[in-house]
Amino acid sequence: MNYKKIFANSRGFTLIEILLSLTILGIIIIGSMQFFSQAYTYTNMNQKKTAAVNVARNALMYIEKENFIIVRDVFEKNPDEELTIKICEQKYKSFWKDKPIDSSCEDITINNVKYNVSIRADKILDPHDSTYSFYVPLKVNVHWTINRKEHTTELDGAIKSEDIR
Template identity: 30%
Template sequence: MMKWIRYGAKESGLTLVEVLASLVVLSVVSLVLTSFFTNALSYAKGNQSKTVMVNLARNALFYMEKQSFGPIETYFSNSSNISCPLSGCIEPVSQLVEDSSVLQQILNPNINGVQYTISVIYQKDMRDRMLSNPDKKNMAEELLPILVRVEKANGTASARNASEVEGYIASERVR
């Protein structure tokens, strides 16, 4: 004889409520993962921007290191120029470098559609400390400590929108 299988109370499928509950859980998990990847993408883009700024600062530092020491030392020795970084004083500084149009491009670059401003700042306090130390006096007379600061021209003031590199402009006798 044949047995008849009856459907009803022993049915083993998913109800509509269970399917909807699993969809809600899956949606919440996917939203969390989406926000994680969005934050990771934003962080990676910030790191890319920071890398560009560090490279621009190094480029400006390298350019300044290759300029004549005497005129730059004279420029920074003048007390009125200490508070005037090179990016803000293009006219007087243009006499210090071999090609002022190159200086303009170096201090105000536009990379990938983003405008940057580069400031070359003389660190007078550091040089004064070196000059006052008898062991470092000879070295201090041949070096100008500078700080190169790169900022996004239209960015807000934050650590992600600025970068600094310190270095020295050495006299021709040391190079």
């Protein structure tokens, strides 16, 4: 093949050649845009889950500041007891399962996503256990809804008595 002849040709490209090259370029661009779309969705979901984990940690820190003996005794008497954390007047407030929740209270909201927080005992407390007086293992569940799809995350933690701090 004579390359000088091809490059010296001044006729330009035909319409078919241009359309074919645009089609190939379009397929490549659409494929790469799909990658970016999936990466954005994944990053957005991880952002919401990270916020939920931070909400759960804050709930554990809030409960740790409550009266240790009262919390431990309630979970000992009823292992199925559940504690709900809400925001009332810009402060955290806890509600036991059988207590009514104040109507002015609402779920914890971060970036327009409402997180519903509940805390349960992680295991049945045994008064004969050596850690009973100082340690209560808890499980924090955080639920949120995005586009009518339910999401949840769970955090294991514990509260410690003021006596060992």
